[in-house]
Amino acid sequence: xxxxxxxxxxxxxxxxKGELKAVxxxxxxxxxxxxxxxVGESGCGKSMLARSVMGxxxxxxxxxxxxxxxxxxxxxxLSQREYCAVRGSEVSMVCQDPMTSLNPVMTVGRQVKEAIxxxxxxxxxxxxxxxxxxFESVGIPDPDKRLKSYPHxxxxxLRQRVLIAMAMVCKPKLLIADEPTTALxxxxxxxxxxxxxxxxxxxxxxxxxxxxxxVIAQTCDDIYVMYAGSIVEHxxxxxxxxxxxxxxxxxxxxxxxxxxxNETVLETIRGVVPNLLHLPAGCAFSLRCDQCGKxxxxxxxxxxxxxxxHEVRCHLAxxxxxT
Amino acid sequence: MNRKKKxxxxxxxxxxxxQIGEAQTFGTMMRRMVRENKLAVISFGVIILFVLAAVxxxxxxPYTYDEMDLxxxxxxxxxxxxxxxxxxxxxxxxxxxxxxxxxLLIGIVPTLLSMAxxxxxxxxxxxxxxxxxxxxxxxxxxxxxxxxILLAMVLMYMLGDGLINIFLTLSIVNxxxxxxxxxxxxxxxxxxxxxxxxxxxxxxRSKILLRHILPNCIPTLxxxxxxxxxxxxxxxxxxSFLGLGVQPPAASWGLMVNQGRQYLYTAPWLSxxxxxxxxxxxxxxxxxxxxxxxVMDPHLQK
Amino acid sequence: MxxxxxxxxxxxxxxxxxxxxxxxxxxxxxxGNPVETLMGEHANQATVDRMxxxxxxxxxxxxxxxxxxxxxxxxxxxxxxxLGKPVSQLMAAAFGNTLKLTVAAVLFAWCLGIFCGVFAxxxxxxxxxxxxxxxxxxxxxVPVFMVAMLLQYLFGYVLHWxxxxxxxxxxxxxxxxxxxxxxxxxxxxxLVRSTLLDVLQEDYIxxxxxxxxxxxxxxxxxxxRNTMLPVLTMMAMQFSGLLSGAVITETVFSINxxxxxxxxxxxxxxxxxxxxxxxxxxMVVIFGNLLADCLYSVLDPRIRKEAE
Numbered sequence: 001x002x003x004x005x006x007x008x009x010x011x012x013x014x015x016x017k018g019e020l021k022a023v024x025x026x027x028x029x030x031x032x033x034x035x036x037x038x039v040g041e042s043g044c045g046k047s048m049l050a051r052s053v054m055g056x057x058x059x060x061x062x063x064x065x066x067x068x069x070x071x072x073x074x075x076x077x078l079s080q081r082e083y084c085a086v087r088g089s090e091v092s093m094v095c096q097d098p099m100t101s102l103n104p105v106m107t108v109g110r111q112v113k114e115a116i117x118x119x120x121x122x123x124x125x126x127x128x129x130x131x132x133x134x135f136e137s138v139g140i141p142d143p144d145k146r147l148k149s150y151p152h153x154x155x156x157x158l159r160q161r162v163l164i165a166m167a168m169v170c171k172p173k174l175l176i177a178d179e180p181t182t183a184l185x186x187x188x189x190x191x192x193x194x195x196x197x198x199x200x201x202x203x204x205x206x207x208x209x210x211x212x213x214x215v216i217a218q219t220c221d222d223i224y225v226m227y228a229g230s231i232v233e234h235x236x237x238x239x240x241x242x243x244x245x246x247x248x249x250x251x252x253x254x255x256x257x258x259x260x261x262n263e264t265v266l267e268t269i270r271g272v273v274p275n276l277l278h279l280p281a282g283c284a285f286s287l288r289c290d291q292c293g294k295x296x297x298x299x300x301x302x303x304x305x306x307x308x309x310h311e312v313r314c315h316l317a318x319x320x321x322x323t
Numbered sequence: 324m325n326r327k328k329k330x331x332x333x334x335x336x337x338x339x340x341x342q343i344g345e346a347q348t349f350g351t352m353m354r355r356m357v358r359e360n361k362l363a364v365i366s367f368g369v370i371i372l373f374v375l376a377a378v379x380x381x382x383x384x385p386y387t388y389d390e391m392d393l394x395x396x397x398x399x400x401x402x403x404x405x406x407x408x409x410x411x412x413x414x415x416x417x418x419x420x421x422x423x424x425x426x427l428l429i430g431i432v433p434t435l436l437s438m439a440x441x442x443x444x445x446x447x448x449x450x451x452x453x454x455x456x457x458x459x460x461x462x463x464x465x466x467x468x469x470x471x472i473l474l475a476m477v478l479m480y481m482l483g484d485g486l487i488n489i490f491l492t493l494s495i496v497n498x499x500x501x502x503x504x505x506x507x508x509x510x511x512x513x514x515x516x517x518x519x520x521x522x523x524x525x526x527x528r529s530k531i532l533l534r535h536i537l538p539n540c541i542p543t544l545x546x547x548x549x550x551x552x553x554x555x556x557x558x559x560x561x562x563s564f565l566g567l568g569v570q571p572p573a574a575s576w577g578l579m580v581n582q583g584r585q586y587l588y589t590a591p592w593l594s595x596x597x598x599x600x601x602x603x604x605x606x607x608x609x610x611x612x613x614x615x616x617x618v619m620d621p622h623l624q625k
Numbered sequence: 626m627x628x629x630x631x632x633x634x635x636x637x638x639x640x641x642x643x644x645x646x647x648x649x650x651x652x653x654x655x656x657g658n659p660v661e662t663l664m665g666e667h668a669n670q671a672t673v674d675r676m677x678x679x680x681x682x683x684x685x686x687x688x689x690x691x692x693x694x695x696x697x698x699x700x701x702x703x704x705x706x707x708l709g710k711p712v713s714q715l716m717a718a719a720f721g722n723t724l725k726l727t728v729a730a731v732l733f734a735w736c737l738g739i740f741c742g743v744f745a746x747x748x749x750x751x752x753x754x755x756x757x758x759x760x761x762x763x764x765x766x767v768p769v770f771m772v773a774m775l776l777q778y779l780f781g782y783v784l785h786w787x788x789x790x791x792x793x794x795x796x797x798x799x800x801x802x803x804x805x806x807x808x809x810x811x812x813x814x815x816l817v818r819s820t821l822l823d824v825l826q827e828d829y830i831x832x833x834x835x836x837x838x839x840x841x842x843x844x845x846x847x848x849x850r851n852t853m854l855p856v857l858t859m860m861a862m863q864f865s866g867l868l869s870g871a872v873i874t875e876t877v878f879s880i881n882x883x884x885x886x887x888x889x890x891x892x893x894x895x896x897x898x899x900x901x902x903x904x905x906x907x908m909v910v911i912f913g914n915l916l917a918d919c920l921y922s923v924l925d926p927r928i929r930k931e932a933e
Contacts, residue, residue, distance in 0.1 A: 054834075054835055056831065056834050056835065080839070080840075081839070084837050084838070084839045085837065086837070087834070087835055087836065087837040088835060088836040088837030088838075089837060092835055092836070093831075093835040095828055095831055095832055095835070096828070097828055100827065100828040100829065101828040101829050101831070101832045102829055102832065103829040103832075103833070103847050103851070104829070104851070104925075104926070104927060105850050105851055105924065105925060105926060106847075106850075111832075114836065114838075114846070115836045115837070118836060118837050118838065118842075119837060150926040150927070152926070152927050163832065166832070166836065167835070461639070461640075461643065462643070464640050464643070465640055465643035465644050465647060466647075467865070468640050468641075468644055468865065468907050468910055468911050468914075469644065469865065469903070469907050469910075470865045470866070470867075470868035470869040470871075470872070470906055470907065470910060471865065471866070471869050472869035472870075472872045472873065473868070473869065473872060473884075473887060473902075473903045473906055473907070474903075476872075476887060476888075476891055476899075476903075477648065477651055477652065477899060477903055478651065479891075480652075480891055480894075480899065481651050481652065481654060553766070557768055560768050560770075561768065561769070561770070561869070561872075561873055564768075564770050564873065564876075565872070565873065565876060565888055566892075567888075567891060577768075580770060580771075580774075584774065584877075587774060587777065587778060587782075588778070588782050591778055594774055595771075595774075595775075598767075598768065598770075598771040598774070598775075601767075601768055601771070602763075602766055602767050602768070602771065605766040605767075605768075606762065606763070606766040609762065609765065609766055610762075
């Protein structure tokens with residue numbers, strides 16, 4: 001069974017200016033012990049997808065439709081109280097910016113201990129022992145001393161390790177890592193990604209969200225490309241990098257390839273991300289797409305499989321629509 | 324071509340063009356406040372109404388403020404006496420209107436005075452820095468440590484009664500807080516890139532002060548003014564309530580509360596009518612000040 | 626930590642000396658010889674001169690000042706002209722009442738202000754929010770004496786629930802404490818609301834929620850302590866306003882405190898008493914600020930660390 005299975009998830013914000021569709025008809029799976037990546041530009045709905053799974057959609061947003069199956073149980077239908085029992089114990093999250101994601105007035109030890117005491121019926125001493133263990137497992141030196149540190153006394157890398165320790169301390173089935181390395185140095189980034197790989201050896205599924213293709217490529221077993229709230233392409237890393245199909249993915253790959261070839265003029269995708277309040281009726285990418293056809297502007301494309309494990313949301317790609 | 328038009332349209336709806344920004348002139352700021360903050364506009368109306376009532380007091384009432392009518396002592400509110408009469412049979416509504424003259428004057432004049440002193444010293448401290456800064460700010464610290472009523476009491480004791488002395492007292496009590504805010508604002512402005520640029524290109528200090536610092540302090544000063552008027556009114560009403568401010572036969576709202584206090588249980592309107600007048604004025608100035616701060620000076624917000 | 630604290634204490638002492646000096650100078654420029662006021666119009670010149678010398682008023686002003694400071698350090702503030710007793714003795718009797726009144730007022734203001742602020746923030750833009758924020762604005766805008774008299778009229782005179790004046794029992798402190806705390810309660814509620822709304826946007830609140838904490842856990846364990854930091858700073862700034870309010874509250878409720886003593890000193894043209902009470906009340910303010918500073922560094926580990 002898959003650790004996480006999302007089916008046709010839609011999350012919208014109901015603003016004064018109208019409905020803003022942040023997540024549109026997203027379906028994805030995260031296997032046990034696997035790292036699944038989501039890649040996309042900022043503002044494409046990656047973080048809202050993560051928050052939808054956590055049940056932490058900020059006001060005035062709301063889950064409109066879809067199922068979120070965590071080990072076969074639909075957690076989208078849980079009440080707030082039931083959700084609290086799931087958060088932190090079965091599914092947990094590591095946020096984007098380690099510099100601001102820890103409470104500045106509490107020691108890091110207490111913050112991790114709090115997570116243990118919240119979900120386990122153990123004594124304070126036992127919780128402290130487990131905290132030290134968790135610190136050790138994420139590679140924090142001198143864990144018993146570091147317990148008493150305040151966040152501002154730690155480096156960014158150490159803080160991210162504390163956050164990961166906090167997320168992993170109750171042995172969740174699913175860890176959502178939302179841009180876990182964006183705020184970190186490149187060397188620290190590599191260490192954190194290696195740590196992620198190690199974590200999933202125990203069977204935890206990881207949903208890794210990033211705008212950085214490189215990070216996703218090195219780390220993930222399976223990749224989803226997200227654009228304007230919906231998944232546009234899904235494949236394993238090798239296929240995605242060798243044979244991308246969706247024009248948007250191809251554009252992304254070209255931009256990276258141009259970088260690798262050291263060209264002076266960077267290849268870019270022209271235009272800007274569409275306003276989520278006024279999405280085009282058809283394909284969200286149609287305004288920027290060089291091959292935009294008649295169908296593309298009018299009809300929202302379905303996700304269809306072009307070979308096992310490779311799905312694309314494009315009228316032009318393979319399948320019955322023809323090229 | 325068609326597609327380009329489409330993109331333009333999207334950019335417009337996304338509100339990206341508003342980031343280019345319209346120039347923030349006084350007019351646009353006021354228009355924004357009128358549009359967004361109805362409460363501030365109503366408050367401004369109330370203030371104008373109070374000022375007009377104070378100015379045209381004789382036209383609004385058939386009585387004079389010291390006209391005694393001993394047959395009608397402590398009469399409750401009625402058609403003839405809207406807010407009743409006091410212990411000498413004088414019409415409370417009339418006294419309220421005349422009291423508004425004194426109370427509003429005390430709200431505005433000392434505030435202007437303390438703003439002038441505070442702004443001058445604050446800019447000087449912030450701009451000059453060093454010893455001048457230390458001396459001015461330490462004096463301000465000392466002044467701010469005093470509980471304002473006690474400082475005002477001592478000053479009134481030192482200077483003696485009289486409206487002018489009340490003005491002086493309240494100015495001395497209030498300048499320090501103005502100086503502190505203006506100094507902080509000056510320090511902030513001094514660090515701005517265009518001021519730095521002006522300095523590097525050799526513009527003289529006095530020119531930087533007059534061209535760049537002073538004009539940019541004006542929004543802060545306007546906001547401070549609207550927020551300091553009510554505090555002046557409150558301090559004066561406190562002083563007069565204790566019998567240390569305005570002296571009879573002149574009437575200020577605080578003094579009317581003080582005089583009515585001995586009849587609190589038999590004729591509560593004597594005290595509560597001026598209380599409500601003070602409250603409404605203070606409230607109106609606070610609302611207006613908040614509204615102005617929102618549109619003019621984001622730095623003053625917490 | 627110890628060094629910043631020492632620096633703060635030295636600063637406070639500097640401010641205290643400045644306060645004493647300014648007060649001293651202001652009260653010496655008062656026209657007329659205080660001894661003449663004291664002895665009445667019928668005293669002959671010789672007696673007046675003798676008294677002047679006895680009180681040290683013929684010395685240069687700086688000598689008088691340093692003598693005064695020296696005496697003040699020993700707890701001596703001279704003898705009250707109008708009441709004939711040592712000022713220190715009068716103030717010692719009054720201080721307890723003022724302390725009880727202000728502590729009760731602060732407690733009231735904190736409880737009501739924090740409760741209303743948190744509640745309003747949780748129901749942002751709802752009816753309770755608008756109601757509480759309207760009330761709090763009213764709280765900041767009413768003069769202290771109005772609240773005091775309104776409470777007296779309502780709970781003392783109409784309902785007979787609580788004593789109108791005097792401090793014979795603890796009940797006598799309820800109305801004065803509410804009257805005095807009302808203003809601060811209003812501003813605390815507003816600040817708690819706006820700060821809490823800001824804090825709830827912080828990333829570490831998301832972390833706490835992701836941990837599985839419910840709304841109440843998030844607020845009590847993570848948000849409130851961070852919210853209290855700016856509130857504490859404001860509270861420190863309000864100390865002097867609180868003492869100002871105490872002068873009026875004590876007068877309205879006939880409480881024998883420092884503030885009422887100061888008002889009596891003015892009507893009795895009693896310079897030593899006025900000087901003593903004003904100086905003392907200002908010391909209390911400065912001490913309160915110092916205390917708030919210390920509390921701040923205890924609550925905020927970032928400050929603590931910097932100081933070390």
